[in-house]
Amino acid sequence: MTMTKVLANPNSIVMIIDDTPDNLALLSDTLSESGYRVLVATDGCSALEQIEYLRPDIILLDVMMPGINGFETCNRLKANPKTTHIPVLFMTALSELDDLLRGFGEGAVDYMVKPIRPPEVLARVEAQLIQARNIQRAENALNNGPYCALAINANGKITWLPEAATHWLNDFVLAHLLLDDIKVETLLPASMISWVKAQMGKPDTNDFMPFESIKGEFHFSAKLIPCCHADEYLLLMEKHSGHWNIDSVKHSLGLTSREAEILMWISRGKTNKEIGMILGGSPRTVNKHLEHIFEKLGVVTRAAAVSIAMQRTSNLSLLSEGNAS
Template sequence: MNPVFPDLDPTSAVVLVVDDVPDNVAMLHDALDESGYTVLVATHGEGALRSAAQAQPDIVLLDAVMPGMDGFEVARRLKSQAATASIPIIFMTGLSDTEHVVAAFQAGGVDYVTKPVRTREVIARIATHVQGARQARQAKQALDVFGNATLAVRLADGRITWQTPLARQYLETYGGSEDGHLEPGLTEWLRQQAEQVLVTHEPASRTLVRGAGRLTLVLHHPSGDGEWFLVLREANDAALLEALSATFRLTAREAEVLYWVVQGKTNRDIGDILGASPATVKKHLEHVFEKLGVETRTAAAAVAIGRVPLLGRR
């Protein structure tokens, strides 16, 4: 039972209708109620935000033009909060000009209907979006239950709209997020890779390093509403790094550089991973070559794998 709205029926989908015109509200309320939906009503933007946060409706039917806070601003605020960001929004508008339709989608809407509203059309659209939203929510809940490290990120600004507890823990440990967003470098990477993933249908990955730990972020596919799924995987190579250091008498940083050379990374790649400049990586690599008695990256990798065989299984 919802403690704020105790009369909500947990077996029926909840629709929040937001409109400042009483006749519109009454018409929609009656039609939705007859179709088996639980209906909540708000007549202004502030009330809509409160009801959405407290009741967590399955969908919001939102008037675009209202006095005070308009529907576009309501949508933006709903999408900016993790608790309400995943709720689909259908705009109701008498403004059919392209700029207003575009504004509705930019504010976070998934669909729109024009006024005067045709109730059968509205109910059909609501049914479609509620089903999709519930399936997505069930999938996310399953990921939570099985302890996966997964999150959804909004492409436009890097805001994390949803994440499993394990994903939150990983990002905090590796410094991958700040103030509810991916950190700026990861957000830029996400934007750059998203277009490529759409073209190739191949996932993209990025690795964060903290000590001997590695966190790999894998960008898979868009999840809808301008969001993308990221899967996080952690690995700890403390034993390998210690073996490299002991075998070749390398410093901790030299061992890390050699490890990534074996993985086929360039100096620039290694610099990005370790938070160092390519020039600094090059200097460490020169020391590694000297200690291994080699002159090339290929030779260094071969010697390392020959002396520390477990490296070749990575």
């Protein structure tokens, strides 16, 4: 049985940066004939100017060029948040190990040794485009989902910071007026680092406590999850509006104060275990309260219970606004 090969989008934009006309012609023809859109530049400065107006999906970059060389061009690309995600493949006649290692050190994902072979170019370009798109899909899912995420090492230093996580950290810093923590690109705020280190000191990851902070109208929460690497962790983070009136929910739905509180945490995506940790009880106790909530509301799922609570609080808000006017 033959398997269908999944190809990268043939409409992807490939930029070639090379000062040799023959190389430009060969690469441009090879890529164009395969369906790629091609941009060309003969030096690093003109390439950086072009990229300001039209960003390629991948860059083929010659090392030895007039003006700024390929290493410096790559360095500038990776230093710019708008272009740091673009995969760069070096093209070089240099065969010294130090030169190849320097290319990877500047942020390149791959390299090709001249003379260029068209089939190899197509294979490497396609492989890197597929990889880049998979990363972009994952980041888009995080940026548009209920959680945002970042990665940290054992010292609390940030090793991976998607856009949504940057917004969460900035909101946290501003809400808590942490003037000393304004720059969050490299380190977590001090209060979160203390929490992270306290969790890392526990021998069992099942004992990790969630992070909770309510400031003004916002509720910030986070949970720590070990990564595949022993010295790295993922932080899954949420931010909710604090507009949840426990008394209103309690009276309108006929719940006890503890039941209303548990329902609030359920609406914020917490598990029974996490709620137990927050409220100082066991998951079994939380589950027992949950059974009473289901019975009182006439539902059988957490989602249905939350839906009724949100609808009821929304109606109460509308009534209160109507009475005020």
